[in-house]
Amino acid sequence: MSKSSAAEKVAVVTGGASGIGKAVAERLSKDGYRVAVFDLNPGDIPHSYAVDVTDRAQIDTALKSIHEELGPVAILVNAAGLDGFTPFLKISFEEWQKVVNVNLHGVFHVIQAVLPDMIDAGWGRIVNISSSSTHSGTPFMTHYVSAKSAVNGLTKSLALEYGPKGITVNAVPPGFIDTPMLRKAEERGNLGDIEKTIAATPVRRIGKPEDIAATCAFLISEEAGYITGQIVGVNGGRNT
Ligand code: NAP
Numbered sequence: 001m002s003k004s005s006a007a008e009k010v011a012v013v014t015g016g017a018s019g020i021g022k023a024v025a026e027r028l029s030k031d032g033y034r035v036a037v038f039d040l041n042p043g044d045i046p047h048s049y050a051v052d053v054t055d056r057a058q059i060d061t062a063l064k065s066i067h068e069e070l071g072p073v074a075i076l077v078n079a080a081g082l083d084g085f086t087p088f089l090k091i092s093f094e095e096w097q098k099v100v101n102v103n104l105h106g107v108f109h110v111i112q113a114v115l116p117d118m119i120d121a122g123w124g125r126i127v128n129i130s131s132s133s134t135h136s137g138t139p140f141m142t143h144y145v146s147a148k149s150a151v152n153g154l155t156k157s158l159a160l161e162y163g164p165k166g167i168t169v170n171a172v173p174p175g176f177i178d179t180p181m182l183r184k185a186e187e188r189g190n191l192g193d194i195e196k197t198i199a200a201t202p203v204r205r206i207g208k209p210e211d212i213a214a215t216c217a218f219l220i221s222e223e224a225g226y227i228t229g230q231i232v233g234v235n236g237g238r239n240t
Contacts, residue, residue, distance in 0.1 A: 175235025
């Protein structure tokens with residue numbers, strides 16, 4: 001398996017129906033991987049599965065179909081996510097749990113479900129999309145930043161645990177990427193003036209989902225096999 005071509009490798013991309021996950025799924029398909037998408041409403045994307053990543057039974061059912069239709073999973077990119085902007089004292093425990101459930105527990109569930117395939121193959125690649133807010137903290141996003149920071153910690157620990165099995169685990173914390181999530185936050189007035197943020201961004205532009213997809217494509221490649229447990233920032237220089 002280790003030296004097999006992209007066409008022999010199955011990649012699962014969560015959140016693959018929108019924004020960053022969609023760009024990752026499209027890039028990996030273009031690179032020749034056999035891509036399966038998990039999302040809440042994936043529509044008519046090929047090999048897509050209506051999966052809530054907080055629901056282990058749905059994940060296991062989809063994985064069974066993937067095994068039958070495509071084969072064992074070699075690559076996982078966890079991009080499903082849910083933001084939240086609420087002053088800390090106003091966050092209900094229900095809202096806290098929802099944000100942590102999707103952003104952290106979803107990552108736990110999907111990794112735990114697909115890891116046995118990678119162990120069997122002696123080769124695997126996992127990329128977790130966390131957030132640049134984990135570098136800096138962000139007011140009104142304590143639940144989100146807590147969950148995403150935990151994803152970075154999970155990434156480092158899992159990399160140490162499964163490096164000996166040929167599996168790399170890295171995180172990409174994006175910053176300020178032009179996606180439906182970001183535009184919805186802008187519409188709600190959560191982000192302030194986007195043009196001002198661009199002016200304060202060292203590379204003077206907003207990020208594109210393809211910027212994150214390109215980073216994922218590299219991290220899952222054969223030649224990135226010596227990179228593991230890393231938090232690879234892609235943020236236009238906003239966080240260094
Ligand atoms: P997006 O356009 O909203 O895409 C996220 C996708 O995840 C959506 O299709 C969403 O479905 C899906 N999803 C949400 N909850 C899910 C669940 N429980 N199970 C399965 N799928 C679920 O957002 P994005 O900006 O591309 O975000 C992708 C990842 O990057 C997220 O983890 C986000 O936290 C992270 N991120 C983004 C930015 C940025 O600047 N855009 C910055 C830092 C981190 P619905 O639309 O149907 O809810």
